[in-house]
Amino acid sequence: MAAAPSAFPSPTDAPFSLRHTMSTHSTEVVRGSHQFSIVGYSLQKRTGVGKIVRSGAFEVGGYSWTIRCYPAGNTKEEEGYLSLFLELLSTAVDKVSVKYSFEINGPMGNLFDQSSTWDDFTRNDKSWGFRKFVKVESLESQYLINDCLTIRCTVEVQKESMTGATRPYFITVPPSGICQDLAQLLDSKQGSDVTFQVGQNDYDAHKVVFAMRSPVFSAQFFGSLADKPGGSGGGGHHVRIHDLKPSTFEAVLHFIYTDTLPPVEDDDDDLLLSESTNYRGLREAAAGCSKESHREMICDWLAAADRYDLERMRLLCESALSETIDVENAAGTLELADRHHCPQLKAFCVDYIASPGVLKAVLATGGYRELKANSPSVVADVLEKLASTGSC
Structure with a gap:
């Protein structure tokens, strides 16, 4: 009995142009970070367990977020610990997969970092984080600068996965060398x-x-x-x-x-x-x-x-310095930016110093006294910023 004909052509019957094809499945990840400074941390801690301090809203991956901080712990069970959470503010969301981490920089350059795995933020689970991030005792002895706590939250948002169309195999060109x-x-x-x-x-x-x-x-x-x-x-x-x-x-x-x-x-x-x-x-x-x-x-x-x-080198240095700005070095960085023609870094420093509650802590630093003596015009820029934002 003769064999039934195959429903599919053999590889040798296929056109040559279709023998080598490819397709790609990709998942885009959008990454961003937000720095949150709590000036007068000890006063916030005294308000007791369950008292919350929120950061301003910030956007990563097309979604709005905020940092929730409990200086004395979230509940009675976490009393004596700093509790930190990332909260999704966007409302029209069914589910978004996120990986996040919190960092606290100490006065001697110490770093405390605790990272999560991927978590799903949904309508019912809008907040994820760490109930016992660090003991308050360790926090006060190692990570405060002039009673100011600086937290950096890094957020990675998984965007929609997709598979591209099948296309002929292409020649790979290496990156420029x-x-x-x-x-x-x-x-x-x-x-x-x-x-x-x-x-x-x-x-x-x-x-x-x-x-x-x-x-x-x-x-x-x-x-x-x-x-x-x-x-x-x-x-x-x-x-x-x-x-x-x-x-x-x-x-x-x-x-x-x-x-x-x-x-x-x-x-x-x-x-x-x-x-x-x-x-x-x-x-x-x-x-x-x-x-x-x-x-x-x-x-x-x-x-x-x-x-x-060297314009690009200067901008790379500006970017690196902006990532390390804090109360102690803000005034010195502002003076440096003014002296070396760095308008972006200068604007960043002015905005930071003019943030609610930050100016008072900066005024107590030696860097501010040097800035006031050497660059009075820059101090005027800060005052104008405060006036425009209604912070004074």
């Missing part, structure tokens, strides 16, 4: 035509790369003020850099050749930084570096970026 190539060029010193002398250290580099990245170096090496061939000044083969630490110049060097800031917090992930002889100063500065010391290092980088008109 020009930054890695330039970093290797610096490390190899091949074709170098200028030596920068910073302190006791020498750095071989390439004039054209520096000129391409910095208008200041472009004018020095190829502009009308550049030395004639055989000269010994700024356009020659040796350039002396004054008033700059070797570690700071190495950060400039790293940015010019890679378009990124040096990864000094986790340099094991960057073989170039850990092995290259160009970054000895940075490695020494980063060894055992506290959070505050790392912040001071970024302040030096920002000043150097302004000095050499």
